[in-house]
Amino acid sequence: MTDQTAFDPLFQPLPLGGLGLPNRIVMPPMTRSRASQPGDVPNALMAEYYAQRAGAGLIVSEGTWISPLGKGYAWTPGIHTDEQIEGWRKVTGAVHAAGGRIFAQLWHVGRLSHSSLLGGQSPVSSSALQAEGVNVFIADNDGRPGFVQASKPRALSVEEIREIVGQYRQAARNAxxxxxxxxELHAANGYLVNQFIDSGANDRTDAYGGSLPNRLRFLDEVTRALIEGTGDRQRVGIRLAPLTTLNGCVDADPETTYTAAAKLLGEIGIGYLHIAEADWDDAPHMPVAFKQQLRAAFPGVLIYAGKYTGERARTALDEGWADMVAFGRPFVANPDLPERLRHGAPLNMHDRDTLFGGDARGLTDYPTLAAAA
Structure with a gap:
């Protein structure tokens, strides 16, 4: 094993919103469904999980729903009750004690939910368009997990849209x-903000639909609300997924749409833009030329995620279209991932059966290099 840290682009420091990030490695948001019941409250097990991974330059928490109608998956944490806020204090305290930095990913799933998770109510969206063939994770009355087709949503009224903008502002204050x-605002992967942005999920004819500026209006308003909630535009990041087509969200002209979104967010002055690339087999390829367009449009920190290896990440940083790189699945099974990348050490493989729900198994029991030795 070799240590090339002094010359390694992954291990160069980076300032972000007054934070001195020690490296360019990001732990991205990953749903693990371990919140305590009842109440979907973050707990000591989650605190241990995140603290184990505090060597990342930046941790972004799992998606954290901002209001009861924003929930889409069983056992995921919220950030709108006093108990949830107190639970998250345990997590952030543990991460900071371990020397790390952590942002909260704020989440409203919109139509990607089921009435059983919403007290019998219908999910809400930009439009009354069902995400056909999309399943969501629920628990039955006996607590057994399973997947069911997302329920048909109803379209939000303009008054309700304004209420949700306010919920995002309050969620940022709570965070x-x-x-x-x-x-970090979750505006990717087919969730609520994405349901306004992408033309195939938005058939509105008012100020929030139709033209590109109208489809970006909700993103604009929520982003500004998050800045008000945090008090610092540099402490706000946005996650976008230009080409993923996940969960039924498709845009007719994604390069134009997402370059415009990047330009808008750059003008607002947020701290970072987090781009989720499609990473499944036969996924649409994101050309470097598109990434360079986003680089030209957005002057802040650019993070990319999507099946990156250490080698691919270093190339992205060297070529300048990325400032940080996020490693999702590798962080699941490698709590000391930065050290493994630093030394070119082999990686543990994750156990798919323990990704969602359960206990410490598959969450906090993966060995570090030191433990393995």
Whole structure:
């Protein structure tokens, strides 16, 4: 094993919103469904999980729903009750004690939910368009997990849209009260903000639909609300997924749409843009030329995620279209991933059966290099 840290682009420091990030490695948001019941409250097990991974330059928490209608999956944590905020304080305290930095990913799933998770109510969306063939993770009355087709949503009224913008603002305040270093808006992967942006999920004819500026209006308003909630535009990041087509969201002209979104967010002055590339087999390829367009449009920190290896990440940083790189699945099974990348050490493989729900198995029991030795 070799240590090339002094010359390694992955291990160069980076300033972000007054935070001195020690490296360019990001732990991205990953749903693990371990929140305590009842109440979907973050707990000591989650605190241990995140603290184990504090060697990342930046941790972004799992998706954290901002209001009861924003929930889409069983056992995922919220950030709108006093108990949830107190639970997150345990997590952020543990991460900071271990020397890390952590942003809260704020989440409203929109139509990607089921009435059983919403007290019998219908999910909400930009439009009354069902995400056909999309399943969501629920628990039955006996607590057994399973997947069911997402329920048909109803379209939000303009008054309700304004209420949700306010919920995002309050969620950002709650995140800061819980000790987070900042917030990331989940505007990717077919969730609510994405349901306004992508033309195939938005058939509105008012100020929130039709033209590209109208489809970006909700993103604009929520982003500004998060800045108000955190008190610092540099402590706000946005996650976008231009080409993923996940969960039924498709745009007719993604390069134009997402370059415009990047330009808008750059003008607002947020701290970072987090681009989720499609990473499944036969997924659409994101050309470097598109990434360079986003680089030209957005002056802040650019993070990319999507099956990156250490080698691919270093190339992205060297070529300048990425400032940080996120490693999702590798962080599941490698709590000391930065050290493994630093030394070119082999990686543990994750156990698919323990990704969602359960206990410490498959969450906090993966060995570090030191433990393995």
């Amino acid at each position: 800061m009260a819980a000790g987070f270093d900042g917030v």
